[in-house]
Amino acid sequence: MDALIETRDLTRHYPSGEGVVAALEGVNVSMRQGEFVAAMGPSGSGKSTFLNLIGCLDQPTRGSYRLAGEEVGTLSPERLAALRGEKIGFVFQSFHLLPRSDALSNVMMPMLYRGIPPKIRRERAEMALERVGLASRMHHTPSQLSGGQQQRVAIARALVCGPELLLADEPTGALDSRTGLEIMALFQALNRSGVSILCVTHDPDVAAFAGRTLRFRDGRLFEDETHSPVDAAAMIGVPFA
Amino acid sequence: MNVITRDTARPVATPLPPLPPGRAGLSFAEAGLAALSALAANKLRAALTALGIFIGVAAVIVTVAVGAGARQQVLSQIQSLGANLLLVWGSNVRMGGVSLGAGQRPNMSWDDAQAIPREIPAVEAAAGTIRQQLQIVYGNQNWSTWVNGTDLDWFVAHEWVVAEGRFFTEEEANSGRKVALIGQTVAENLFGDENPVGREIRIRATPFEVIGVLGRKGQNPMGQDQDDVVVTPYWTARRSVMGASRAFARSVGSISVKVAEGEDMAEVEDQLRAFFRQRHRVAANEPDTVNIRNLSEIAATRDASARTLSLLLAAVAAVSLLVGGIGVMNIMLVSVTERTREIGLRLAVGARRQDILRQFLLEAVLLALLGGAAGVAVGIALAHTLGAFGGWPVLIQWDAVALAVAVSGLTGLFFGYWPARRAARLDPIQALRHE
Numbered sequence: 001m002d003a004l005i006e007t008r009d010l011t012r013h014y015p016s017g018e019g020v021v022a023a024l025e026g027v028n029v030s031m032r033q034g035e036f037v038a039a040m041g042p043s044g045s046g047k048s049t050f051l052n053l054i055g056c057l058d059q060p061t062r063g064s065y066r067l068a069g070e071e072v073g074t075l076s077p078e079r080l081a082a083l084r085g086e087k088i089g090f091v092f093q094s095f096h097l098l099p100r101s102d103a104l105s106n107v108m109m110p111m112l113y114r115g116i117p118p119k120i121r122r123e124r125a126e127m128a129l130e131r132v133g134l135a136s137r138m139h140h141t142p143s144q145l146s147g148g149q150q151q152r153v154a155i156a157r158a159l160v161c162g163p164e165l166l167l168a169d170e171p172t173g174a175l176d177s178r179t180g181l182e183i184m185a186l187f188q189a190l191n192r193s194g195v196s197i198l199c200v201t202h203d204p205d206v207a208a209f210a211g212r213t214l215r216f217r218d219g220r221l222f223e224d225e226t227h228s229p230v231d232a233a234a235m236i237g238v239p240f241a
Numbered sequence: 242m243n244v245i246t247r248d249t250a251r252p253v254a255t256p257l258p259p260l261p262p263g264r265a266g267l268s269f270a271e272a273g274l275a276a277l278s279a280l281a282a283n284k285l286r287a288a289l290t291a292l293g294i295f296i297g298v299a300a301v302i303v304t305v306a307v308g309a310g311a312r313q314q315v316l317s318q319i320q321s322l323g324a325n326l327l328l329v330w331g332s333n334v335r336m337g338g339v340s341l342g343a344g345q346r347p348n349m350s351w352d353d354a355q356a357i358p359r360e361i362p363a364v365e366a367a368a369g370t371i372r373q374q375l376q377i378v379y380g381n382q383n384w385s386t387w388v389n390g391t392d393l394d395w396f397v398a399h400e401w402v403v404a405e406g407r408f409f410t411e412e413e414a415n416s417g418r419k420v421a422l423i424g425q426t427v428a429e430n431l432f433g434d435e436n437p438v439g440r441e442i443r444i445r446a447t448p449f450e451v452i453g454v455l456g457r458k459g460q461n462p463m464g465q466d467q468d469d470v471v472v473t474p475y476w477t478a479r480r481s482v483m484g485a486s487r488a489f490a491r492s493v494g495s496i497s498v499k500v501a502e503g504e505d506m507a508e509v510e511d512q513l514r515a516f517f518r519q520r521h522r523v524a525a526n527e528p529d530t531v532n533i534r535n536l537s538e539i540a541a542t543r544d545a546s547a548r549t550l551s552l553l554l555a556a557v558a559a560v561s562l563l564v565g566g567i568g569v570m571n572i573m574l575v576s577v578t579e580r581t582r583e584i585g586l587r588l589a590v591g592a593r594r595q596d597i598l599r600q601f602l603l604e605a606v607l608l609a610l611l612g613g614a615a616g617v618a619v620g621i622a623l624a625h626t627l628g629a630f631g632g633w634p635v636l637i638q639w640d641a642v643a644l645a646v647a648v649s650g651l652t653g654l655f656f657g658y659w660p661a662r663r664a665a666r667l668d669p670i671q672a673l674r675h676e
Contacts (some may be wrong), residue, residue, distance in 0.1 A: 027640065043505075052670050055589070057588075057589060057669045057670050057673075058670060071582070077593075077594060078594075078595075079596070080595050081588065081591055081592060081593040082265060082591065082593070083590060084588075084590065085590060085591020085592075086591070086592045090589050090590065093672065096582060096585075096586045096673065098583060098586075100278075100282045109587070110262070110590035110591055111263075112267055112271050112275070112592075113266060113267050113590065113591045113592045113596055114260065114263045114265070114591065115263030115264030115265060115266060115267075115268060116260065116261065117263070120261060124257060124260070127257055131257070133642040144439070159257060160257065161260050161591070162257050162258075162259055162364045215372070228336060
C-alpha cells in the first residue's frame with residue numbers, strides 16, 4: 001500500500017523573543033494506510049506540533065510532508081483548508097462540540113463547507129451517529145450527553161466526510177478510565193474496518209491500544225516501535241484500579 | 242457483560258460510503274442560515290444591538306415622511322396661488338409729505354392692465370381687479386365675502402377652474418351684464434346642497450345671476466380661504482356695486498400678472514416697475530409708485546425652511562445609524578472572541594477563511610437589516626399615527642424607505658467587516674486552544 005503519511009526532515013521553528021524555538025526537528029516518519037499509530041511524549045516534546053503539521057493546521061519551516069501523495073508544505077491556505085476537510089477527521093480532548101446544536105447538527109457541520117445538499121448531509125450524519133452507537137441520541141445537545149457520548153459525537157463528526165486519516169489529540173484525556181476504554185475500543189473497531197488513526201497521547205496505557213508508537217522528546221522522534229495492540233474491548237468489564 | 246449496551250445501538254464500525262462531490266465552500270444560503278441561528282442563540286443581545294439601527298431607521302422614515310408631507314403641502318399651496326404670478330398694487334402715496342398708506346389711493350387703471358401684455362411680451366395675462374367686502378343675499382341667507390370685479394385674464398393668472406356652470410363671456414364682460422361666479426365657501430354657506438347655477442343672488446341689493454361655481458382651492462400660504470370669493474366682470478362691479486367718483490371710474494386696486502412659462506420672473510418684475518415709472522412719470526430720484534410681490538417666492542421660502550428642517554433631522558438620524566453601527570461592531574467583536582474555539586473547530590473541519598468571513602459578515606448584515614426592517618415598520622406606523630392624530634401632513638417616501646434599508650445593510654457590512662476579518666484571520670491552532 002502507498003504511504004498515507006511521508007515526512008522528510010520535518011521541522012517546525014517558532015520565533016520566540018530574540019531567538020527561535022525548535023518545536024520539531026528533522027522528523028522522518030512514514031505511515032501506511034490502515035495503521036493505528038500513537039504519538040507519545042511529555043508536554044513540550046513536539047508531539048502536538050507534529051499533530052498540527054500532520055493535520056494540515058500548520059506548515060513546516062523546513063522539510064517535506066506528503067499526505068496521500070500530496071506535498072502539504074507549499075500549499076495555499078485555501079487548499080490546506082480543503083485538504084483538512086477532505087482527508088482528515090479531528091478528535092479533540094475537549095470534544096469541541098457546538099454547545100447549542102444537537103448531535104445531528106454537530107455531525108452535519110463539516111459537510112456545510114463541502115457544498116453537500118442538506119438531505120445528504122442529514123442522511124450521512126445519521127449513518128455516522130449510528131456507527132458510533134448514538135442512533136437514539138441524535139437530537140440531544142452536548143449538555144444532555146455524557147462525556148463519552150460527547151466524544152462519540154465528535155468521532156462521528158470526524159468520520160462523516162470519509163477521511164483518510166483520523167487524528168486524535170488526547171481523546172481520552174477528559175474521560176474517566178472506563179469511558180476512555182470504550183472510546184479506545186471504538187477506535188480499534190474503526191481501525192479494523194480500515195480507518196487510519198494517529199493518536200497523540202502522553203499516556204502509555206492509551207498508546208498500548210495502537211499497533212505502533214512514535215516517541216518524541218525535545219522536538220525529535222527518538223523511538224518508532226511496532227507492537228501488538230492490547231484489545232480494549234476485551235478489557236471492558238474487567239475491574240480496573 | 243458489555244457496557245456499551247448502555248446505548249440502544251451498538252457501534253458498528255463499518256466505513257461510510259464515499260462522500261458525493263459537492264461545490265467547494267460554504268454557500269451563501271447556508272452561511273445566512275448559520276448566521277440566523279447564531280443570532281437566534283442570543284436573541285436579547287441581538288435585539289439590543291439592533292436597537293441603534295432600529296431607532297436610526299425609524300427616525301429617518303418619520304422625518305422624511307413629515308418633511309415630504311410639509312413640502313407637498315407647500316407645493317400644492319404654491320400651485321393653488323397660480324404659477325408664475327406677480328401681484329401688483331398701488332404703493333404708499335404721499336400727498337405733501339403725508340403718507341396715505343399703501344393702496345389707499347388707487348393709482349392704477351384698467352387701461353394700465355390692458356397695456357401690460359402689449360408692452361411686456363413675456364406677460365401672458367394681466368387682469369386689473371377691484372375688490373370689496375360686501376354682503377351677499379340669497380333668499381333668507383346672507384354671507385359677507387370679497388367681491389372681485391375683474392376680467393377673464395384673472396382666471397388664467399390665478400389658475401381658477403369652473404366646477405359647475407361656466408365663466409362669463411367677453412361680451413358679458415364688456416356690456417356689464419350682472420353675472421357672477423361664486424367660490425365653494427360662498428356656495429356652501431348660501432346654497433347648502435342646492436345647485437347655485439342659474440339662481441339669483443343680491444350684491445348690495447343688486448340682483449346677479451350665478452353662472453358658475455369655481456373649483457376648490459383651499460387655503461393660501463397665508464392661511465386665507467381662497468374659496469370665500471365672488472367674481473363679476475369689472476365693468477359690472479364698477480357700474481352696479483362699487484360705484485366710484487368720476488376720478489376713479491377706471492381705477493383698479495391690483496393687477497394680477499401671469500408671466501409666460503420659461504420667462505425670468507425677476508426680469509419681468511423690473512420691466513413692470515419701469516412700465517409704471519414711465520406711465521406715472523416718476524422722476525429718477527422718486528420711489529416706485531407700485532408694489533410687486535412674487536407670491537410663489539413666499540411659498541418657496543417656506544419650502545426651503547421645511548427642507549432645512551428635514552436635512553437637520555436626517556443628520557440626527559445619520560448619527561444614530563453611525564452609533565448603531567458601532568454597536569454592531571462592538572457586539573460582533575465580542576461574539577468573535579466568545580466563539581474563538583468554534584471558529585478554530587470550523588477551520589479544522591475544512592472551513593476556508595473566506596467561509597468564516599462570509600459567515601460573520603452575513604451575521605452583522607442580517608443583524609443590521611433586522612434592525613432596519615423593524616425601524617421601517619415602526620417608522621411607517623409612527624408617521625401614519627402622526628398624520629392621523631397629530632394632523633401633520635405626512636407622505637411616506639418609498640425611495641427613502643428603500644434607501645434606509647439599504648443604508649442599514651451597508652452599515653452592517655461596513656461595521657461588520659473588521660470583526661469578521663478578525664475571525665477569518667484566526668490561527669486555527671491558537672483558536673482551538675482558546676479558553
